[in-house]
Structure formats: structure tokens, C-alpha cells
Amino acid sequence: MSFPWAKHYEPSHPLMKWMDEKLPLPRLVYNAIGGGYPVPRNLNYMWNFGVLAGFCLVLQIVTGVIMAMHYTPNTAEAFNSTEHIMRDVNWGWMLRYAHANGASAFFVVVYLHIFRGFYFGSYKAPREMIWLLGVVLFLLMMATAFMGYVLPWGQMSFWGAQVITNLFSAIPIIGEPIREWLVGGFSPDNAALNRFFSLHYLLPFVIAGVVILHIWALHIPGSSNPTGVEVKKESDTVPFHPYYTAKDGFGLGVFLLIYCLFVFFLPNALGHPDNYIPADRLATPAEITPEWYFWPFYAMLRSFTSDFFFIPAKLMGVMAMFTSILVWFFLPWLDTSPVRSGRYRPAFKKFFWVLVIDVVVLGYCGGMPAEQPYLMIAQIATAYYFLHFLVVLPLVGWMETPKPLPFSITEAVLGSDDEARLEATS
């Protein structure tokens, strides 16, 4: 959003003036993330995660493209080429560990970014489009990560691919033909591996394109803020540069410290040992589990163990897993409260934290074997998850009494706002 008080780009150097006439890229940057883009002054650290997600995308693309120069997407050589990268390619071990742990870091950052959106009502009008694009981004990320994990062609790669591609056969009547068409055969083999490699290389660039739309959509209304009160005047904002470039720089430093701790000292902590075993379609692992970032959804998939009326349990599980993310698309319209930020919504706040605990519990159950008591716990947690988004949120918005909002961001930050006092006296 170009607020009226935004600074204007005024190049003084003749080269920059020439550039501005021919291809105004510096002007674009200045207006998007430079001194010419006003941002609410009260953003907290939960607002750092968007830029960290962008950094993770760049990191994954750079490490991935270089590894693709050494990787062979053929079932006979995929595992060996991955070990070749680890042992013989100069700094290959670093690329591989950076990429594998980069995927985990990407999901940590994106989950925090999404939950920021849940709590502070970032999905509410006028920012619905940003939110919708964000859900699309999350789905693209999940597809990319799933296909990437298949590429080393280890035991978990193969059996994870087997489980997830089998979900398509849950679709009545047309499911099985669709599954065989997508997989390129009766079960994941060379055809599936090759096309997963092709798509795994493609999708990150699709993600980059949608990220551009996501940021463009954001820059129309500008960022929200922890109070949920829209920007009214100049004292509510600071220019993005240097205020948020400095804060994001610090946030990046903290992120890199934790990330590099994993890459250099705990590189296999988040992985499953079975993926260091070459894929063997005749030997089913004792437990088939995806990477940790898919565990909540895996738990929901496995929760449906009994047929429900005429619907087979497998189909219930598949529908539940997809619906659990599709509901996010409808969040701007499900949440009925006129108050944006959870800070001023006491009842909503409690349900939000119940949701956080619920998702963590689901995550824990998803990583455990599909046995009791994990099944029981996951079933209750799944029931609450759908109840929360589709029943609780509409009702809470109607029924709760919100706390009084500050007049403006300036009042929230400085404690008082002249305009507020004027409003009160007039």
C-alpha cells in the first residue's frame, strides 16, 4: 500500500536516473521493501517468519539445483548417486544436509507464520487473497517436500510413496485408474521416480511465482499488526528500511544459528534411519512414517479406522486429511468476529491455544505406530480439529465479548494518541 506519507524514490546519481527511465527496478525495490514502504511500527517477532520462509525457499533452490547436477533419477542409481554426493562431491555432504534440514526449517518457519495468521486474524478482510495464496503455497510446499523425500529412493522414500499414491485409489470407481496413471505403473517404480524428480525441480519455481503474488497482494493493504487496528496516520508506521531490514537481519541471524546447529551437528536427528536402507519392494518396514512435518495430517489420515455408514474408512481418512487443509481456505468467512486480533478476543484466545495443543498432540501421534493408545488419542484430537475450525470459530465470533480496542497503533505503542484525545473530547 502506498500510504500518502510514503517517501518517494528520488535518484540523484546520473546512472540511477538512467536506470529509472529504462527499467525502474530500483524504484520497485524502494517502494516494496525500501524507505518508500511504510509498515506498522508495532510488529512483533511473529512477523519475522515471512521473510525467513522466503530465505528458506532460496536456500532450498540453490542447494537443490547444485545437487541435481550430481543426482541420477533412476531407481538403479538414485540411492548410489545420493551417497556419491555425500562422499565424493566437494562439499556434497553439506549440500545434502543443508537441503534435508532446510526442508524441516522451511516447515518450522511456515507453521509459525501460519499460526501467527490464525492468532492475529491476518486472514480477515481486506487480506483474504494473501491468505488464499498462502494456503496454495502450503499445498505446493507439501507436494514438493513429499516428492523430494522420494528421490533418494530409500526404504521410507519408496514406502511413503507407496502409501501416499495409494490414497488416490480411495476415490470411488475412478480412483484406481487415476492412481495407475499418476504413478506410471502398478506401484511406484522408475516412472514414478523420474516424474517426481521433474516435478520436484519445477514446483519450487511455481512456489516462487506464487510468493510474488502473495507479496504483491500483501502490499495492496499493507501489513496487519498485533493490535489488528488498521494504519491511520504517519505516526503509526515506520519505513521498511532500515527498521524492518534491521529486525529481519537479526531474526535471520538467530534462525541461521539454530539451522546450522542442525546441519553441522545434528544432521540426521529429524530423519528416519530406514531411509539409509536402499528401497526394497519385498521388505515392508516395521513402521512407515513420513517426515515430522506431515505427522499431524498422517495422524488424521489414520484416525478413521471404522467405516462410516456407506463410506469406507480409507476414503474417510483421505477426505479428512485433504479437508483439514481445505478448511483453511474458508477461514476468512468462517470466523465471524468483527475484531481482528486474538489479543482482544478472550474466548477465541483460549480456543486458539487448545488448537495449538491439539495439533502438537496430532503430530506426536502421527509419528508413533498405528496402535493403541495413540489411535484413541489421535481420534479425539481429529474430532476436535474439525470442531474447532468449522463449529467453534463461527460460534465464538458471534458469542464472545471482545476487549476494547486501542484507538490507533500510535496509542497502543506510545500509550496515548493526540487524535484519540481529540476524538474523545469532540
Added chain:
Amino acid sequence: MIRKIGILIGLFFTIGALWSFFIGTKSYITDPPAPLVAQVFHKTPQHLSLPSDGPFGKFDNQQLQRGFQVYNEVCKACHALQHVAFRDLEQIGYNKAEVKAIAAEYQIPHYDPNTGEVTTEPGKPTDHFPPVAYAGTGHPPDLSLITKAREGGASYVHALLTGFQDPPAAMKQQFPDSVGLPGLYFNPYFASLNIAMPPPLTAEGQVTYADGTKATVNQMATDVSAFLVWTAEPTLEQRRQVGWPVLGFLLFLTVLSYLAYRNVWADKKKH
């Protein structure tokens, strides 16, 4: 309208999940599953301390050479090591001549695409350890990555090698079908408790160490486990060597960037 449909969809999945909960819990209470033999008698390995443990750990080349000797004289009969090249052995202290000699002991299969014949040639340092033709029961896994491919890593390998024993009397009573299986050996550290590998390290002095160390079963198991940690990740030391300066630099950078952030915001914050 969206909200009404939403509430219905939400109730649909909620009730579906609760229905599965009800059916599942009822059957669990009325007909609890019997404990499996592995759940009762499987043991988790005791931690094995190696010089390469921890963020400051380093390989002990002497130990790795002893471990390689155990592999070379005991394990290679059934287990391959295909991700390791003979030239990699220089990293654990062998010189070029020794590596050449080790490589020449192995027969490497070469396939001639013109005749379709497979001939074998003595190995060269650039070759990888060859595949192993094994005709017995079971599938001896390649050992290159075994310490990364098993829960418990080197501790598991050591426990497995030293864990062969008679099955406990209680097991013979409770699970008679899991005891005395032909061609299998009881080992409580193995997932299914019965492994097709006969105890490979049976007697002290089975291997005569080149450096004169006493070759007890425990010593041989420890040394070969340490060697297998190296084969799984030869770049382990380099990884940590790079990691420390990276973390140090990032810490320095983060502190500076924090101070810069505070400096930039000084006029906007009350403190």
C-alpha cells in the same frame, strides 16, 4: 451459507472420528491385543562410547584400522561395503602401498558389454568394495551405512554382535513358537529376536590385530562398530570442523545485527 455447510462438514468429520474412536476403544477394552514376543523380550542396546561421539569427537585411526581388519577377516565373507572405495582407506591412516595391497586382495567383477561376460580382476585403489555373492539364509545387508540405517547406530551394532545368547526360560514358556527356529539364532537386540546371522565373533584372538591389541570379543565388536561409523560418514570430522567456525561467525554476526537493530530503533522505542 458457507458457515452452514461448514458446520455440517465439521460435524460429519467430528462424528466420523468419534465413531472410529468408539468402535476402536470398545474392541480394545473387550478384546485387548495379545502382547507380541518382541514387545516383551526385545532389549534396547546400551550406549557404546566411541572417540567419535559428541560435538568434539574425532576418529581414532588406530581403532578404525583394527575395525577394518575385523571386517576384512570376518565380515566380508557375507557383507558388502559397496559405497566405500579402497582409496578412501587412506583417510584412516593406510599409505598408498598398503591400500594397493588391500585392493589387490579383492576380486572385482567387470562386465564386458560386447561379449556379455563377467570377468573378475584384482582390485585397484579406485574400485569400490565389490558386491558379495551370498547363497545362505537371509540377506546380509551392505554395511557401508549400517550405523546410520539402524536405530541406536553403533551402539546397536555392538550390542547385536555381543548379544547372542540362549533365549530366556520365560520366553520358551510364553512364546514357544519363537524359540528354536531352524537356521535362526536368538538375539534380543534384533527386532524380531531371531537373526539368520550366526554369531560372527565367537572367540578371543579370532583376529590377530596388527598393532598387537588383545582381540577380545568386546574389543573386536567395538572396533568394527567404530569402523562402521566411519564408513557411514567419512566426512564426519570435516563436518564438525566446518561447523564450529560457522556457528562462531553466526553468533558474532547475530550479536552485531542485534546491536544494529537496537541502534536503528532507538528513536522509535521508549527504552
